[in-house]
Amino acid sequence: MQVANILKLDAVKVIASCTSKKRLFHDLGELAHTCYGLNATEVIDALIEREGLGPTGVGHGIALPHARIPGATKVQGIFLRLEKPLNFDSVDRQPVDLVFCLIAPESAGVDHLKALALVSRTLRDEAICAKLRANSDAATLHTILTAEQSSQAA
Incomplete structure (x- = not known):
């Protein structure tokens, strides 16, 4: 399994401002509907x-919200x-x-656990996170997430 298998280009967004965790979940829900028909x-x-x-x-500025949904047909991702x-009540309070x-x-x-482990491994890489934080273009972010993973064993 690779990130490219679970993350569509249009499911990658840069959000200028998000005021709460609940608002973030709302944005994720809307993207899940738009990108995957959920x-x-x-x-x-x-x-x-x-x-x-x-x-x-x-921790380290990363959140991995996840859920099982009745209408989902396969594991799918959204990156913001x-x-x-x-403020996300993270384990490191960052x-x-x-x-x-x-x-x-x-x-x-x-499959859900494999995808979670894959994403966790990918975002544990400080170089990948630095590249993600340095770019504001969704296509570039998608490329970083998918290209970096293709060079690693899944």
Whole structure:
């Protein structure tokens, strides 16, 4: 599995300002609807419910919100770079500016976990994160995320 398999170009956005985690989940839900045809409300509700189990802010300015959605047919991703970092209740208490959301079918099982591990490994690379933070073009961000991963074992 590679990032290119789960992340469409139009599912990569730069957001100038996001005022709250709930607003961020709303933006993710709308993108899931636009890019993947999923029900935005179901996505938003599932992300909020999952976040209630524990924050998905993993530290170093990175959040990995994820949820299982009845209408999803495969694991799909959305990447947002926030120009203004957002308080996300991360484990290190630092604000988040890189958000990689994963949406999976309810029956995804191992594929959901593999995708989560893949994205986590990718964003653990400080060089990749530095490139992501230095660019504001969605196509460039997509290329960074997908090209870097293709040179690593999945």
